[in-house]
Amino acid sequence: MQVAKSIMVKVSKKVNRDKFLSLRNFFNTYQTIARLYYSYILENSLEEKLCSGEITSKDLKNLLHQKLYRQIKESFDIGSQTVQEIRDVVVEAINSYAQLIRKGKKASLPKVEEFTVRVNYPRVVSVFEQGKKFDFFFKVKVNGDKRITIPIECGKMQKQLLKDALNGEYKIGAFQLIRRDDWFYFSIPIKKEVEIKQTYDGIIGVDLGLRYNAIITLLYKNGKITKVEFLKYRKLMHKIRMLWHRIDELKSMLPEGQRTSKRIQKLWKRIRRMNDWIAHNVSKRIVEIAKENNSIIAMENLKRLYPVKGKNLRKNNRRISNWIRGKVVKYTIYKAKWEGIRVKLVSPKNTSKTCHLCGSQGLRINATFFCEHCKHTYNADFNASANIGIRATLPNVKGCVNHPLGLMAYKAPCNSWE
Ligand SMILES: [Zn+2]
Incomplete structure (x- = not known):
């Protein structure tokens, strides 16, 4: 299977004015x-x-x-x-x-x-790696058949990817020159051939919640939970909520018949960028954990989003997180593919109502889950993420929804990890 992604790099702010x-x-x-x-x-x-x-x-x-x-x-x-x-x-x-x-x-x-x-690589743009001051130099053929050398800066990961690409590990497509906020960036598409792994040592259940951006539970093949990680971007989420609130305010002040304004659109753009940032980081971490532990990734199938109820602010909270959750799933799938890791989407039905240990129905009150059968209290989001992981190991994902199976009764059949 062929997978693709693009590397974003930035023209250095130290670029000479004439070249810029x-x-x-x-x-x-x-x-x-x-x-x-x-x-x-x-x-x-x-x-x-x-x-x-x-x-x-x-x-x-x-x-x-x-x-x-x-x-x-x-x-x-x-x-x-x-x-x-x-x-x-x-x-x-x-x-x-x-x-x-x-x-x-x-x-x-x-x-x-x-x-x-679009600038043709290598005919219109070529890449050099030299010196310590900049990550790369791009030589671009501009007007008048003149070639100018542009200093480029990028993140550590981007640098490694581009180096690997230049060494022939990936196929490189035509570069794109992008203008954003009066500055220039290059986007470099790369491709490689990937084989999805067939055997795994564990499964990672991911719950994308409201309180946390993600709860990641690693269920090892011996049937034990060996790792739990909570990801939360509290400050950023707060900022997004405030911006959203501000948009509502601005909207209410618009003259009749007008639905948006330049200011509102600017705020939307900021929200979108923050959402993207969160989703990229969450999905990156999910795939990292999966890679480190040679595991499949299990997530909720978000096709059916929950109905929106309640007051405006709560409604907005839900909308924001739904928006980010959708992005997290999308990015995780594509980042996992790049690493040759399988992602299994399972039905989210009852994952928050079932006890992950015994499989019986329990009570969820806000952030806690109480199981009347085994008398345990769990963090509700952790419980849900464990259920998602367990569900993904069962052969028929749809059929097992109404026949819950807790970890206690659970014997990992060898082939379910494949
Ligand atoms: Zn229980």
């Missing part, structure tokens, strides 16, 4: 040319022809080449490889729109403001 301007200039020229192609398509209703199937995307590429290539080469001082790349990016954007339309789905034309800036 050249890079920005290149970015802007790229956008201008993309808009030229794009408006040519719209002016000649070529997108309609693509939707109706009158022409293919290959025809469109050829047509644009014939009509505009020479003109663009004369007006802009930019490499031919890049001109072709721009044309392809625009055609691909239009084509994915056309495909949706052909399937009868709702779709809107790609946004004109910003097209993906």
Whole structure:
């Protein structure tokens, strides 16, 4: 199975001003040319022809080449490889729109403001690793066929990944130059062939809760719980709740008929970034523990989210955590795949009501779970995460929901770990 991910690196703030301007200039020229192609398509209703199937995307590429290539080469001082790349990016954007339309789905034309800036590796951008001051240098062919050397900074993990990629461990795709908050980043797609592991020593039950972002329980193959970890980003969650609250306030002050404002959208963007940060860190830790203990990962299947009830603030809490939980599942699956680790999604039904030890129904009051049968009290989220782990080891995930099986009665059949 082929897995892919991308490495994000940042142009160093110590970059020389002229080089920064050249890079920005290149970015802007790229956008201008993309808009030229794009408006040519719209002016000649070529997108309609693509939707109706009158022409293919290959025809469109050829047509644009014939009509505009020479003109663009004369007006802009930019490499031919890049001109072709721009044309392809625009055609691909239009084509994915056309495909949706052909399937009868709702779709809107790609946004004109910003097209993906794809730079061919290694022809337009190449990578050097030298010196101690910067992680890498990227040599980019910008306007006027000039090559500029840009200092790059990145995280430790990104650095290792890119080094490994350069050493041939992964396939490297076309780089993307990204502008965000008036600064530049590169995104580097990498691919590798992965085989999902067949045998494991344990299972990790993950409960994604409201009180904690995640509770991770390691159930070893001898049937014993050997590790429990609680992950919580209290301060950040608080910040998100405050921002959310602020959005509600701003919304109530909007003039009638208006649903959002620039300020509200800015706040949304901040929330999204924080959510992403939490989800990335939680999923990273889950996969780390699974890797260290050679374990499968078991999580709730979040297809059915719980109904929203209660007051506004509580409702918001639930919405925020549902949003993050969805992301955690998504990121965990893709991070686990990269490591060749299996993720099993189980039904969350009754996982918080069942005693993980004896399997009988118990009482959950806020953060505690009390089992009347074995007279034990547990942390409710821990109990749920243990149940999720146990459930994933049972052969028929759906069928066992109504026939709970606690750890006491549980004898790990060897093959359930495979
Ligand atoms: Zn019990």
